[in-house]
Amino acid sequence: MKAYIKPAGLRFTILTILTLLLLSACSLTRKLKDNQALVRHVKIKGVDKEFDEAAYLYIDKAQQPNNWLNLQFYLTFSKNGKRNIGEAPSVLDSNLVEYSRLQIQKFLRNKGYLKAKVTDSVAIKNKRASLTFTAEEGPLFHIRKFQDSIADPNVRKLYRTNRSVFSHIQPGGRFDTDSLAYDRDEFYLVMRRNGYFDFVRPYITFNYDSTFNASVVDLKVIISNPIGKASHPVYTINNTFISVTNSNGRTTGKADTVQVDSQLRFVDYSHKFKPKIVKTYTFQKKGELYDVDKQTLTTSRLSELNVFRNVPNPTYTKLPDSTHRLDVRLDMIPLKQMTDRVEGEVLFSGGRYGYNIGNTFTNRNLFKGAEILQIKTNWSILFDNNRNSANSGGIENQDFKIGGSLSFPGIISPFKLPVLGKYGVPHTTFSSNYELFYQKDLVTRQSWINSLTYDWAETSRKLHSFTPISIEFSRGTIVDSARAALERYNRYSYIYLIGRTVFTLGSQYTYQLNANKLNSLDDFTYFRGFIDLGGNTLSLASKLLNFPKDTLGQRKFLGYTFSQYTKLEGDIRWYRHLGGEQQLILRVNPGIGIPYGNSRQLVFEKNFYAGGASDMRAWLPRTLGPGQFNRASFYNNSSDLNRFKYLDQFGEIKFISNAEYRYKIANDFFGSKLKGAFFADFGNVWRLNDSTARSENGSAAIFKFNNFFKSSAMDIGAGFRLDLTFFVFRLDAAFKFKDPQFSGSDQWVMLNHFGELFSHGTFKDNYYRDNQERYHYMQLNFGIGLPF
Numbered sequence: 001m002k003a004y005i006k007p008a009g010l011r012f013t014i015l016t017i018l019t020l021l022l023l024s025a026c027s028l029t030r031k032l033k034d035n036q037a038l039v040r041h042v043k044i045k046g047v048d049k050e051f052d053e054a055a056y057l058y059i060d061k062a063q064q065p066n067n068w069l070n071l072q073f074y075l076t077f078s079k080n081g082k083r084n085i086g087e088a089p090s091v092l093d094s095n096l097v098e099y100s101r102l103q104i105q106k107f108l109r110n111k112g113y114l115k116a117k118v119t120d121s122v123a124i125k126n127k128r129a130s131l132t133f134t135a136e137e138g139p140l141f142h143i144r145k146f147q148d149s150i151a152d153p154n155v156r157k158l159y160r161t162n163r164s165v166f167s168h169i170q171p172g173g174r175f176d177t178d179s180l181a182y183d184r185d186e187f188y189l190v191m192r193r194n195g196y197f198d199f200v201r202p203y204i205t206f207n208y209d210s211t212f213n214a215s216v217v218d219l220k221v222i223i224s225n226p227i228g229k230a231s232h233p234v235y236t237i238n239n240t241f242i243s244v245t246n247s248n249g250r251t252t253g254k255a256d257t258v259q260v261d262s263q264l265r266f267v268d269y270s271h272k273f274k275p276k277i278v279k280t281y282t283f284q285k286k287g288e289l290y291d292v293d294k295q296t297l298t299t300s301r302l303s304e305l306n307v308f309r310n311v312p313n314p315t316y317t318k319l320p321d322s323t324h325r326l327d328v329r330l331d332m333i334p335l336k337q338m339t340d341r342v343e344g345e346v347l348f349s350g351g352r353y354g355y356n357i358g359n360t361f362t363n364r365n366l367f368k369g370a371e372i373l374q375i376k377t378n379w380s381i382l383f384d385n386n387r388n389s390a391n392s393g394g395i396e397n398q399d400f401k402i403g404g405s406l407s408f409p410g411i412i413s414p415f416k417l418p419v420l421g422k423y424g425v426p427h428t429t430f431s432s433n434y435e436l437f438y439q440k441d442l443v444t445r446q447s448w449i450n451s452l453t454y455d456w457a458e459t460s461r462k463l464h465s466f467t468p469i470s471i472e473f474s475r476g477t478i479v480d481s482a483r484a485a486l487e488r489y490n491r492y493s494y495i496y497l498i499g500r501t502v503f504t505l506g507s508q509y510t511y512q513l514n515a516n517k518l519n520s521l522d523d524f525t526y527f528r529g530f531i532d533l534g535g536n537t538l539s540l541a542s543k544l545l546n547f548p549k550d551t552l553g554q555r556k557f558l559g560y561t562f563s564q565y566t567k568l569e570g571d572i573r574w575y576r577h578l579g580g581e582q583q584l585i586l587r588v589n590p591g592i593g594i595p596y597g598n599s600r601q602l603v604f605e606k607n608f609y610a611g612g613a614s615d616m617r618a619w620l621p622r623t624l625g626p627g628q629f630n631r632a633s634f635y636n637n638s639s640d641l642n643r644f645k646y647l648d649q650f651g652e653i654k655f656i657s658n659a660e661y662r663y664k665i666a667n668d669f670f671g672s673k674l675k676g677a678f679f680a681d682f683g684n685v686w687r688l689n690d691s692t693a694r695s696e697n698g699s700a701a702i703f704k705f706n707n708f709f710k711s712s713a714m715d716i717g718a719g720f721r722l723d724l725t726f727f728v729f730r731l732d733a734a735f736k737f738k739d740p741q742f743s744g745s746d747q748w749v750m751l752n753h754f755g756e757l758f759s760h761g762t763f764k765d766n767y768y769r770d771n772q773e774r775y776h777y778m779q780l781n782f783g784i785g786l787p788f
Contacts, residue, residue: 032091037129039090040065044104046135051111053579055135058103060096063131070666086666092129097122104133110177113137114210141175144216150223152231155191159223162190175217180206183221195234195289197316197326198226235290235318238325242278242332243267247309249333262286270334274368277305277409281421290316290326297422302332304425305370305409309333338363354382354396366406375404384645396440403433411454424457441643442482443498447474447605461517465510470534472504473560474603485643489634494647497604503560504603506534521577528571532593532606535564539597554598564597567606569654573788581664581675587788589615591654594688608654610685610713613781614788615656617681617734618715620779625685626651627711628700630741632770641772651685653703655712658682658788662721673723679732680716684740714738716750721786732781749777 032038042065047055056064066087074086101120108116115138123130146169150156166186168179184204191199203226208219225231245251246269256268258275263286266275281301283294295314303311314330343358358378366373378401411417412428420426430452437445451470457463478486478499486495513527541547542555542562554561569591576584593602611619626649635641660679667673686703700711719732735757737750746752753763757777767775 032127037092037124037127039063039092039131040128041130042133043131044133044135046137047104047108048137051108055104055107058107059100059131059133060103062090062093063096063100064090066090067664067666070668073666073669086668092122092124092131097131101133104135108135108137112141112175113139114141114175115139139215141210141215141217143169143171143173143175143219144211144214145218146171146220148221148223150221151225152223154234155196155223155232158190158194159187159221162187166190169219169221175208175210175219187223189292191232192290192292194291195236196232197235197290199232203232233324235324235326237263237284237286237288237290238319238327239286240264240282240284240328240330241267242282242330243269244273244308245269245331245333247334247336272334272337272365272368273307273370277370278302280410281305281425283421284328298330301421301425306372307335307364307370309335335364337365354380356380370409372407373404374407375402377402395438398438400436401433403431405429405431411456420456422457423460424463426454426456429453429455441479442647443476443478445474445476445498445604447472461514463512463515465508465512467508470504470506470508472506472603472605473502474504474605475501476604482643493601497601501560502603503557503562504534505538505557505562506532508532517575521581521583522575523577524575526571526573526575530567530569532565532567534566534603534606535562535598538562539564542598552600554600561598563595563599563603563606565593565595565599565602565606567591567593567602571788581662583662585658585660585662585788587656587658587660589654589656589658589683592688593652595652602652607650607652608685609648609650610654610656610683613730613732613783615658615681616683616713616715617679617717617732617781617787618736618777618779619713622648622650624713625649625740626701627684627686627703627707628740628743630700645773649685651701651703652688653686654683655708656681656683660787665720669722672725675721675723677719677721677732678717679719679734680714680737681734682712682714684712686711710747711740712738713740719781727784728786730781730783730786732787734779734781736777 042056042059042063044052044055044059066089070087071089072086074088077086097120101118105116105118108118116135117138118133118135121132121134123132148156148159150159167183168176169183173179184201184206187204188199188201203224205222205224206219207222208217210217226233240263242264243251243255244267246253251269253269256266256271258266258268260266260275260279264275264279264282266278268275281298283297283301284291288294299311299313302308310333312331314328317327317329319325319327339362341360341362343360344356356378357380358376361375363373365371378399380399382396382398384396407427407429409425409427411420411426432450433448435445435447437443449470449472451467453465453467455463455465476499478495483495483499486492509531511527511529514524515526515528517524518526538557539555539562542557547555547557549555550561556562569589571587571589573585573587578584591608593606593608595602609622610616610624612621616624629649631641631644635644658679658681660677662675662677665674665676687701689702704711714737715734716737717732717734719730722729735750738747739749740747742749749763750757753761755761756764764775
C-alpha cells in the first residue's frame with residue numbers, strides 16, 4: 001500500500017505528536033515518589049578504552065538511561081505498562097546498582113585484570129540520578145606458561161594438531177577467560193567433526209595458577225576421559241532412515257517405501273517425492289566418521305529446497321553392539337504443494353491515483369524432485385484527474401505482465417558436474433515473460449523475454465548467476481499524432497527507440513560478494529557486478545551468412561533488426577558498525593550501456609533510469625535527467641507538456657551514490673522494533689554522446705566529466721523502519737536539495753526556496769506556469785525491505 005500525505009497535514013501531525021511527547025516528559029518527574037529518582041546519566045571511569053563500550057553492557061538494563069523516544073512512547077501510549085509499548089522509566093534501585101558494580105568488576109577480572117576493583121557513586125538532583133562507576137584495574141595479567149594434560153592419546157594428537165588453527169591462548173598473551181571459553185567451544189566442534197559423538201564441553205577444564213606479584217598466570221588445559229573408560233569412543237555412520245509425512249504432519253495411510261541403497265531407506269507418506277533429491281543432499285555417508293558439520297549441511301540444504309516446512313536435526317541411535325555405529329533418522333514435514341498469493345498497492349499523489357494488483361501461483365515439487373513452478377501476473381493502472389478533467393475515468397497508462405518460471409535444484413547440463421551444494425543449493429531456472437505497456441496518446445509496447453539461468457554459490461560469501469541465453473523480442477507502436485509532435489521537436493532518436501521492433505540474443509552474468517552479511521551489523525564491503533552482452537553471436541553469424549539489411553543498413557535476423565550492445569553495472573557498499581544498533585552505509589552504483597555494431601541505441605528496456613525508493617528518493621521513478629534536461633525549456637506549448645508528461649527520462653550512463661545512517665529508536669513499538677535513518681542521495685543518468693542526446697537539450701543531457709557535478713541531483717531525508725523480524729516496513733521522506741533541471745545557483749532549490757518547502761510561493765507558482773504541474777520538494781516512499 002502506498003499513500004502520499006499532503007505536506008501541510010504532515011507538518012501539523014508531527015508538531016502535534018512532538019507537543020504530546022514533551023508534555024509527557026515534563027509530567028514524569030512529578031509522578032515519582034519522594035524517595036525515587038530517574039536515572040538520566042551513567043558514566044564509567046578508569047576502564048581501558050578497548051573495553052569501555054563492552055563494560056557499559058554489564059550495567060543492568062533497568063539502571064541504564066532510557067532512550068528518550070522509547071520513554072516517550074511508554075508514557076504516551078502504554079497506559080502505565082498495560083500495553084507493551086516503549087520502555088518503562090529507569091528508576092534508581094540500589095540493589096541493581098550494586099549488582100551492576102559487581103558485574104563490571106567481574107568483567108574486568110575476566111579480561112585479565114585480576115586485581116580489579118570497582119566502586120560506585122550516586123548523585124541526585126531534582127529527582128534525576130547520575131551514576132558513576134569508577135574502576136581501579138590494576139596490572140594486566142599475562143600467560144607465562146601453557147601446557148596440556150590429555151589422557152586419551154588420540155584426543156591429545158587431535159588437540160595438538162589443530163590448536164594452532166583455533167586457539168586464542170598463547171604464552172605472553174593476555175589472560176582472558178573469554179578466550180578460554182572460546183577455545184573450549186572450538187575444540188568441542190573439532191571433536192564433533194571427527195567422530196566423537198558423545199563428547200561434551202565439560203570434559204574440557206582449565207586450571208591456572210597466578211603469581212600476583214609478577215602479574216603472570218601459568219595455564220593448563222585438561223581434557224578428561226569418560227568415567228570408567230580409557231578413551232573417548234569414535235562413532236561412524238551406519239544406516240539412514242528419512243521419512244516425509246503428510247503436509248499436516250501425520251503419518252497415516254500407506255507410504256511409498258524405497259530402499260535407495262545399502263545406507264538410505266526412504267519412506268514418503270505424502271506420495272509426492274522422489275528419493276533422488278533427498279539422497280543428493282544427504283552428506284553423511286555410511287562408514288564415514290560422524291561429523292556435525294555434515295549434519296548441519298544436510299539439514300540446511302534440505303531446508304533450502306523450499307519444499308519442506310520443517311527439517312529438524314536428525315536423531316541418532318547407537319547400535320547395541322560394540323562397533324560404535326550410529327543409525328540416523330530424519331523426519332520432515334512438506335509445505336503445501338500449491339499456494340496462491342495476491343498483492344496490491346494503491347497510489348494517491350495530487351490529482352493522480354491508481355492501483356497495482358499482482359498474483360503469484362506457486363507449485364512446489366512439480367515433478368516430485370523439488371522443482372518449483374511460479375506463474376506471476378501483474379496489472380497496474382494510473383489515472384490523472386489533472387489531465388482527464390473531462391473524463392475522470394480516463395486511463396493515463398497501464399502495464400500488464402505475465403510470466404512463468406520453472407526452477408530445478410542442481411545444474412542441468414550435458415556435462416557431468418559435481419554437486420555444488422556445500423555452500424548452497426544450485427538452481428537451473430527456465431523463464432518466459434510477456435509485458436504489454438500502454439501510455440495514453442503516445443505508445444503501445446510489447447515485449448517477450450525467454451531465458452535460461454544458473455545460480456550457484458562458490459563459498460558462503462561468493463554467489464554467481466549466469467544466464468547463457470536470453471532471447472528478447474520487443475515491439476512498439478506510436479500514436480500518429482504523438483509521432484508528429486515528437487518530430488516537431490526533432491526527437492527522432494526517441495521515436496526510433498520506442499517505436500521499433502527489435503530482436504535481442506544475449507547473455508548475462510552477476511557476481512555478488514558478502515550478500516550473506518546484508519542483514520548483519522558487521523563491518524564489511526558488499527559488491528555486485530553485472531554484465532550483459534547482446535548481439536555478438538548474431539553479428540558474427542550475420543557477417544558469415546550475409547544476413548539481409550534494413551533501410552538503415554542494419555542486419556536482420558528472422559526478418560527483424562537485432563540489437564548489439566554491452567551493459568555494465570556495479571553496486572559497491574561499505575557497511576560500518578558504529579556501536580549498538582547504529583550503522584553507516586556508503587554506496588556507489590555506476591553503470592554504462594554501449595550500443596555498437598548493429599545498433600545505434602540501446603534497446604529501450606536496457607537503458608538506465610533514476611528516481612524511486614532505492615536511489616534518488618526525492619524523485620519519482622523515471623522523472624530525473626538525463627543530465628540537465630528541462631521539460632519546460634524543451635516543449636514550447638502546454639498541450640505538448642501535458643502530452644509528454646509521462647515520457648520516460650533515461651540514459652546510457654548512470655551514477656548514483658547514497659549515504660545512510662541507521663539507528664534504533666524504540667525496542668518495543670507495538671510489539672516490533674522501530675528504527676530510524678538519515679540519508680543523502682547524489683547522482684543522475686546521462687546520454688552517452690551526441691548521436692543519442694541530440695533531441696534532449698543537446699549537450700545538457702550528455703555525460704561530461706567537467707559537467708558532472710553541475711548535472712547531478714542531490715536530496716536529503718529521513719525515515720522509519722519497522723522491523724518485524726521476517727521483513728521490514730519502510731517509510732522515507734526525501735527532500736530535493738539540488739535539482740539539475742535548473743541553471744546556476746537556481747539548482748540549490750532547498751537553500752534558495754526553503755520557505756516554500758510546505759507552502760506555495762513565487763518559485764512554485766512560476767514552476768506551475770512553465771510546467772503545468774506543481775513542484776514537489778518532498779517525496780514519501782513506502783516499501784518493504786531496506787533500500788539497499
